[in-house]
Amino acid sequence: MDPAWACQLEIFGATPVQLLLPLCQVRPNMHRMRAGILAVGTELLGTDRLDTNSLLLTGALQRFGVEVVRKSVVRDIEVDIAAALIRMIAELDLVLVTGGLGPTSDDLTREATSRALNLPLVQNAELLADLQARFEKWGQIMPPSNVSQAAVISGAEVLANRRGTAPGMRLEDDGCTLFLFPGVPSELEGLIGSSLEPWLESRAGQLQIETRVLRIACVSESALEDKLAPAYAEFDRHNISVLSSPGDIQVHLSATGDPEERQELLDAMAQRIGVLVGDALYATGQKASLEGRVAELLMASGTTVSTAESCTAGLMAERLTRIAGSSDYFVGGVVVYSNRLKERLLGVSPSSLERYGAVSREVVLEMAAGAVEQLGSDLGIAISGVAGPGGGTQEKPVGTIHVAITGNESEAIHRELHLPGGRRRVRWLASQWALDLLRRRLQSVGVR
C-alpha cells in the first residue's frame, strides 16, 4: 500500500467508521445543494481581518436555497489550499473559493487548484490580450507578473471580471462544481451578480428564495417576539427571522416557490406583521435607515427642524444630516452642556433649571421651544439626560433621558426614557428614540 495511505489509515485508525461516512458520501440523491466556502489568504488568519466575503456568497446561496455547510480559511500556501479543496470537492456539491488570484507570487489558488484536480494550467491568449489592453488604456505597460493572471485551468469556464484584472473560473469535477473568485470584495460582488447567480438560477430553478426585510425601531426584542407570535403560528416559523441591534430590529422574511407565489407569501407575511407591530415598522429594505425615513417625511411635508442637545452632544444633529440634501430640512442645532448655555442660547428659565434640574420634562420642553424660537425652524427636538458613567443619582440614575419635540402650530410631545448600557450605547439609543419620536409624529399628521 502507498505509504501515504498507510499513514492516513493510521491517523484514522481508532475512529469509528460511521464518523468517516460524511467524508465518503459522494452526493447521494439529494434535493438541496450543499456548499462550502474556502477563503484563501494568510492575512485572514491574523487578528485584524475576517473573511467577510463569505457573507456576500452566503447571501447569494441562500437566495437560491443552497445551504452552506462549512467555511474554511487557509494560508497562501499551495499544499494547504490544495488539501482543503480536495476535501471540499469530495464532500460537497458546490465549492466557492475566494482570494489568491492576484498577480503576485503569493497568489497560488490557480496553481493549487490545478494540482488538486490534476489538470494543467494553460495560457489563454484572449485573456492575455485583454489584460494588455487594460494596462494600455491606463497608460501603463503590463508588469510581467500579471501574465500569470491569463493562465486558465484546462477545461474551466472563464468568468469575466469587469472590476479588476483577475478573472474568475468555473470548473466541474466529479459532480462537484467549483468556482474560483477574486478576493477583492467589489470584484467578488460583480462576479456574484454576473456569474454565480445566473448559474444558481439555472440549477436551483423553483427552489429560489426571495426575501424582504422589515425595519422596526425602539421595540425590545422580547416585546417584538410576543407581538410576532401569531405570525409565527400562521406562517412557517423558518420563514421569519429576527435580527436585533440596539434600538433597531430587522425582521427577515423569506419565501420559496414560483415568483408569483413568493410575492404573494411575502406580501401576506409583511401585511400581517405590519398589523401586529403597528407604527413601530418604519421602513422596508435592508438598506433603509431611520435617518432616511425621517428625511423622507420631512422633505415630503416641507417641515424644517432644529436640535437642542445635552447628553447626545451633536449626535442627533449629525444623524439628521447624514442624508444628502439635509439642508432642505435641517436648520441648525446647539449643544448645551452647561446650564449657562441652556439659558443663554435657548432661553431656558433659571428657575426651571433650579427647580427641576437640567434632566427633566420641564427643561427639555423649554429647550425644544428655545430651538424653534432661536434657530427658526418649524419643529425643535431636545434631548437631555444622564449618559454616564458619572452623574447618576438615586432619583435620576445613569440612562435617564428626557426627549421633547415641539412646534409653533402643534402640541408638544415629551418622553422620559430609561436606557440600558454604557455611555456610548445610552447616547446612541437616546438619539434613536428621538429620531423615532419625530418619525411617528410626522407620520401621525398624515405624511406618508
Add this chain to the structure above:
Amino acid sequence: MDPAWACQLEIFGATPVQLLLPLCQVRPNMHRMRAGILAVGTELLGTDRLDTNSLLLTGALQRFGVEVVRKSVVRDIEVDIAAALIRMIAELDLVLVTGGLGPTSDDLTREATSRALNLPLVQNAELLADLQARFEKWGQIMPPSNVSQAAVISGAEVLANRRGTAPGMRLEDDGCTLFLFPGVPSELEGLIGSSLEPWLESRAGQLQIETRVLRIACVSESALEDKLAPAYAEFDRHNISVLSSPGDIQVHLSATGDPEERQELLDAMAQRIGVLVGDALYATGQKASLEGRVAELLMASGTTVSTAESCTAGLMAERLTRIAGSSDYFVGGVVVYSNRLKERLLGVSPSSLERYGAVSREVVLEMAAGAVEQLGSDLGIAISGVAGPGGGTQEKPVGTIHVAITGNESEAIHRELHLPGGRRRVRWLASQWALDLLRRRLQSVGVR
C-alpha cells in the same frame, strides 16, 4: 478492505501523493507550534454573523509565537464537528474549538469530541454539584438540560468557567493538544486568560512575542510607508506592520526573545519610528483614541473648548464628548447650516459671507472666534466645507474643508483640506483633521 476506506481511496484516487503529505505529517520536529481554530455553530454559517472568537484566540496564540494555519466553521451537527476535529487533530499541534458546550440539544461539541477521540463521556459529580449550587444562588432550580454540562470527556482536564455554566476542557491526543471553549465571547475571554495563556506560557517559553501599537493620525498610508522605510531597513521588516483606516493608522511592532530583549527591541523600534514620523504619532496602545488623547491634553492643561460646525453637523462635538468627564473641558457647540445662523449665533459678518463664501478661511476663522465669544470657552474650533454629494463647484469641489482654531490668548490656526470619499467619509475625515489640529496645538504649547 473496509468499504469506507475503499470510498476514501476512490475520492483521493486521482490526487498526486505529495498533496496528501500535509494530511500525513504527524508533527515533524518543528520549533513553531501550528494551531487550528474550529468554530461550531450553524448560526455562524448564515449572512449575519462571523466567527469573531477566532480573533481573540489568534491574539493569544500570536503573543506566544504560535501560528494559526487554518480556521473552519461547521454546523451544529455531530458528524460534521467530529470529522473536522479528526482532520485538525491529525495535522496540527494545537486545536482550539469554540461553541457547542451549552445545555441545549444542538450543543454537540462534547458528544462529537467523545466520538472523534473514541473516549467516553463521564458525569463529573463535582461539576454537577457546582452547577446546582450556581442555580441555587440565582434562586432557580437547575433545568434538567443543564446536567449535560457536567459531562466530561474521559481524561480531560476541566477548565473552570467563572463567567458561565459551560466549563472548558483540555485533552491530549496523539501529540496534539485540544481545547474546548464556550462560544460566548466574554466566557471565552475569561478562559483564554485563566487556561490557554498559562498553558501557552508553559509550552512556548522563550518564543513569546510581545507587541506594541503606535497610533498615527492624518497621514496617508503611502506617505507613512516612505517615512518608515529607514525603520524597515534597520529592523526586521516582519516585526513592523501597518494597519490603515481612514485618517488613523496603527503601526504594530512585535518582538521575540526573553522579556528584557523584547522590551529593548520594542523600545528601540518605537523610538526610531517616533523620530521618523514626528508629532503625527498621537498615542501608544490598541485601545488609545484620538478623542482620548485630546481629552487628556485638555484636562491636563485646564483648557475649555467649544465648537462651531457646518458640514460636520455635530460630529466634532459628539467626538469631543465621547470621553467620560468631558463636561470638564467641553462647554458647548453650535451647528450652523444656514448663513443666517452663522450670523445670528456666531456673529459672522454678512460681508465676509458674501465676499468669500461660507466655505472660506475668513468665515471659518470668524466662526471659531464667534464660538469663543458666544459660548465662552478658551478655544473655539470651527469646520466648514462641502461634504457632498451636491454643493461642489469648480473652485470649491466636494471635499473642500476649512478648519480653524482660535483662542483669546493665542494666534489663530487655519487649514484648508481637500478630502477624498463620499459624504460620510469626508465628514469623518474633517472631524479627524480638526481633532488632530487641536491635539497638535495643545501639544505644541507644552502640555504632555
